[in-house]
Amino acid sequence: MFSYQHAYHAGGPADVVKHAMLSILLERLTAKPKSLTYYETHAGRAAYRLDAPEAIKTNEAAHGIARILPLAAQAPAILSPYLTLQGTPNRYLGSPLLAANLLRGDDALVLCEAHPREHAALADAMAKHANAQVLQADGPAHIPTLLPPATARGLVLIDPAYERQQDYAATASTVAAMLKAWPKAVIMVWYPLLPEGRHVGLVNALENLEIPATLQAELCWRKGKGRGAYGSGQLILNLPYGLEDDLTTALEWLLPHLTADGDDGLLRLGFLHPPR
Ligand SMILES: C[S@@+](CC[C@H](N)C(=O)[O-])C[C@H]1O[C@@H](n2cnc3c(N)ncnc32)[C@H](O)[C@@H]1O
Structure with missing residues (x-):
């Protein structure tokens, strides 16, 4: 438990896809x-240094945000809030700080992080956002x-590290519990696309919930699957009306820039259940 640290992955291609969609x-x-x-x-800890040893070790941001930021002027307007917020060199904002900057003063944030050190860093990062509540808690159990x-x-936003195979089934149960209490919730679930195809049971379970306007978006930056994650998967349940066009515009633009050199990328985007 807790071997995962997002500092190794901040600003990588999966973060770009997930955070661009979240911002939209x-x-x-x-x-x-x-x-x-x-x-x-x-x-997570909300604020990451891209010149920290963890980020340098994996160099993931070089394949993600560092490819996109130099092209910001050509990006579709819908991406500009995300790209503007990420514009400081060597700093990458995780989802809590992106959200805090995009939300308004009378909106509320409730952020769960279970790891003691990540929680302390998160509390620091969010200190000047009076509308944010930072909890050291098991998020999937507590938020419902x-x-x-x-x-x-x-x-x-449900964004686990999926360190254990059972985390996929647990995520599906968390979504079901949330919808039972709050049927109109807009819920975004992130999952990695791995050669082992571990996400399939999660996607099937969420499809079986039969929630209207369930959109699936998968961006693959490598088709020859090789080792490690080859793409970023997102399911959004109760997608707000008409948003699929904006998401398509953003992801179609990101696709060639995030695609690994010499490989073909792939974007799959569509409703598992259409809007009512
Ligand atoms: C993928 S990272 C989150 C990244 C963040 N959402 C972002 O986009 O900037 C997953 C985080 O979940 C934390 N974590 C693991 N199990 C947890 C649990 N049961 N409840 C809350 N946080 C947990 C890990 O310590 C890690 O910081």
């Missing part, structure tokens, strides 16, 4: 005046007990 969702949700609540089950929020509108 938050832009859309905050376009309406009513306040909302943002929850994260697995928040808090639902539904007083705001009625909101978004949940």
